[in-house]
Amino acid sequence: xxxxxxxxxxxxxxxxxxxxxxxxxxxxxxxxxxxxxxxxxxxxxxxxxxxxxxxxxxxxxxxxxxxxxxxxxxxxxxxxxxxxxxxxxxxxxxxxxxxxxxxxxxxxxxxxxxxxxxxxxxxxxxxxxxxxxxxxxxxxxxxxxxxxxxxxxxxxxxxxxxxxxxxxxxxxxxxxxxxxxxxxxxxxxxxxxxxxxxxxxxxxxxxxxxxxxxxxxxxxxxxxxxxxxxxxxxxxxxxxxxxxxxxxxxxxxxxxxxxxxxxxxxxxxxxxxxxxxxxxxxxxxxxxxxxxxxxxxxxxxxxxxxxxxxxxxxxxxxxxxxxxxxxxx
Numbered sequence: 001x002x003x004x005x006x007x008x009x010x011x012x013x014x015x016x017x018x019x020x021x022x023x024x025x026x027x028x029x030x031x032x033x034x035x036x037x038x039x040x041x042x043x044x045x046x047x048x049x050x051x052x053x054x055x056x057x058x059x060x061x062x063x064x065x066x067x068x069x070x071x072x073x074x075x076x077x078x079x080x081x082x083x084x085x086x087x088x089x090x091x092x093x094x095x096x097x098x099x100x101x102x103x104x105x106x107x108x109x110x111x112x113x114x115x116x117x118x119x120x121x122x123x124x125x126x127x128x129x130x131x132x133x134x135x136x137x138x139x140x141x142x143x144x145x146x147x148x149x150x151x152x153x154x155x156x157x158x159x160x161x162x163x164x165x166x167x168x169x170x171x172x173x174x175x176x177x178x179x180x181x182x183x184x185x186x187x188x189x190x191x192x193x194x195x196x197x198x199x200x201x202x203x204x205x206x207x208x209x210x211x212x213x214x215x216x217x218x219x220x221x222x223x224x225x226x227x228x229x230x231x232x233x234x235x236x237x238x239x240x241x242x243x244x245x246x247x248x249x250x251x252x253x254x255x256x257x258x259x260x261x262x263x264x265x266x267x268x269x270x271x272x273x274x275x276x277x278x279x280x281x282x283x284x285x286x287x288x289x290x291x292x293x294x295x296x297x298x299x300x301x302x303x304x305x306x307x308x309x310x311x312x313x314x315x316x317x318x319x320x321x322x323x324x325x326x327x328x329x
Contacts, residue, residue: 012220012223014283014286014288014289016062017279017282017283017286017288018283018288018289018297020058020059020062020219020279021276021279021280021283021289021294021297022297022301023054023058023061023081023082024054024055024058024219024275024276024279025276025297025298025301026081026087026301026304026305027050027054027057027058027077027078027081027082028051028054028276029298029301029302029305030077030081030087030090030091030305030308031049031050031051031077031078032051032305033091033305033306033308033309034047034049034077034091034094035047035049035250035254037091037094037095037309037312038254039254042095042312042313043094043095043096043107043108044096044107045107045108045109046074046107046108046109046123046253046254046255047094047108047253047254048074048075048076048108048252048253048254049075049077049248049250049254050075050076050077050078050079050248051248051249051250052183052246052247052248052249052250052269052270052274052275053075053078053181053183053216053246053247053248054078054219054275054276055216055217055218055219055222055246055275055278056078056179056181056216056222056244056246057078057079057082057083058082058219058222059219059220059221059222059223059225059226060082060149060177060179060222060223060226060242061082061083062219062223062226063223063226063227063229063230064083064147064149064226064230065146065147065230067117067144067146068117068146068147068148068149068230069117069118069119069132069135069136069139069146069147069148069149070083070117070118070119070148070149070150070151071118071119071120071122071128071131071132071135071148071149071150071151072120072121072122072128072150072151072152073121073122073123073125073126073128073151073152073153073156074108074109074121074122074123075153075181075248076108076109076111076120076121077090077094077108079118079151080101080111080113080116080118080121083113083116083117083118084116085101085113085116085118087304087305087307087308088307088308088311088312089101090111090308091308091309091311091312092104092308092311092312092315093106093107093108093111094107094108094312095312095313095315096317096318097312097315097316097317097318098315098316098317098318098319098322099311099312099315099316100312100315101113102326103318103322103325103326104315104317104318104322105318105322105326106121108121109121109122109123110122110123119131119132119135125155125156125159126152126156126159126161126162127161128150128151128152129150129152129156129159129161129162129165129178130161130164130165130168131150132148132149132150132165132176132178133148133150133165133168133169133174133176135148135150135176136148136150136169136174136175136176136239137172137174139175140172140173140174140175145234146175147175147176147177147230147233147234148175148176148177149177149179150176150177150178150179151179151181152178152179152180152181153180153181153182153183153186154180154181154182154183154184154185154186154191154194154195154200155186155187155189155194157180157182157195157200157203158194158195162178163203163207166178166203166204166207166209166239167207169207169209169238169239170207170208170209170238170239172238173236173237173238173239174238174239175233175234175236175238175239176233176239177226177229177230177233177239177240177241177242178204178209178211178239178240178241178242179242179244180200180201180241180242180243180244181216181244181246182200182216182243182244182245182246183246183247183248184245184247185248185252185260185261186252187252187256188252188256188258188260189260190260190261199213199243200243201213201241201242201243203241204239204241208238209238209239209240209241210232210240210241211240211241211242211243212225212228212241212242212243213243213244213245214242214243214244214245215245216244216245216246216247216275217245217246217247217269217273217274217275217278218275218278219275219278219279222244225242225244226242228240229242247269247273249266249269249270280294
C-alpha cells in the first residue's frame with residue numbers, strides 16, 4: 001500500500017470535518033449505487049459518475065451561503081447531493097420515475113431544484129457557463145449579495161462561449177465564480193494534448209479576471225479557495241476563476257472503458273490522494289472520531305442510499321400526459 005500524505009493541522013472543528021466526511025461519503029456511495037442500477041438496466045441513456053471528485057463540491061458548498069446559486073454540466077449528481085437535494089428525488093430522476101426532481105423526464109443530465117438554487121445539469125458542453133453569468137446578472141440587478149458557482153470541466157474550457165461569458169462577466173462585474181473542475185482528461189484526451197496552456201485559470205487574465213489553481217483532492221484547500229472567491233465576488237469586484245485540479249476514478253461515462261490511461265495511474269491516485277481517505281485520516285489523527293464511529297457513519301450512509309434505490313424502484317413511471325406538461329415556463 002502506498003504511503004498516505006501527511007495530515008496537517010486544520011482550522012476547522014471536528015464537527016465540521018465529520019460533516020465533510022459524511023457529505024463526500026454520501027456522494028461516493030450514491031454514485032456507486034447509481035453505477036449498479038445502470039448495470040442492471042434501471043438507468044437509461046448517459047450516466048456520468050462523480051467518484052473521485054467529491055471534495056470539489058463539498059468544499060465549495062462549505063463556502064456558500066443560503067441563496068447562492070449553482071449550475072453545472074452533466075456530471076452533476078454530486079452537486080445535487082452537496083447542495084442538499086433529497087437522494088430519493090435524485091435517484092428517482094436517474095431511473096426516469098415520477099418521484100424524480102423533473103418527474104422522470106430529465107434523467108441524469110437535466111434535473112433542477114428551485115428550492116436549493118440548483119439550476120441544472122446541462123447536456124451541451126459549455127452551455128451552462130453563460131447561464132451561470134445570467135444568474136449572476138440577475139443577482140447583481142437585484143443587489144441581493146448572492147454569488148453563482150458556475151461549474152465546467154477542462155474539456156469545456158476550450159469552448160468559445162466560455163470566453164464570451166468571461167468578457168461579459170468582467171465587463172459587468174458579475175458575482176460569478178467560474179469553477180473549472182479539471183479532472184485531467186475531458187472526455188478521454190489528456191489536458192496537455194488538448195489545451196495550449198499548462199494552467200487553465202490563467203486564461204482569465206486577458207479579461208482581468210483573477211484566478212488560482214486549487215488541490216481538488218483536499219476538501220479544506222477547496223473550502224479556503226472558495227471563501228477567497230466568494231469574498232471577492234460579494235465585495236462587488238466581479239468574477240473569479242477557480243481551477244480545481246481533481247481526478248475521476250471511473251470513465252467519462254458508464255460506456256467509457258477509459259483505456260487512455262493506465263490502471264496503475266488510477267490506483268496510485270486512489271491510494272495516495274483520495275479526498276475521503278484524507279478527511280478520514282484527519283478525523284482519526286485529531287481524535288475527532290474512532291474507527292467505530294466512521295464505520296457507523298458508513299453504515300448510516302449506505303442505508304440512506306439503499307433507501308433511495310428502493311424509492312426509485314417503487315416510484316411509478318411518468319404518465320403519458322406528462323409529455324405535454326412543463327413545456328413552457
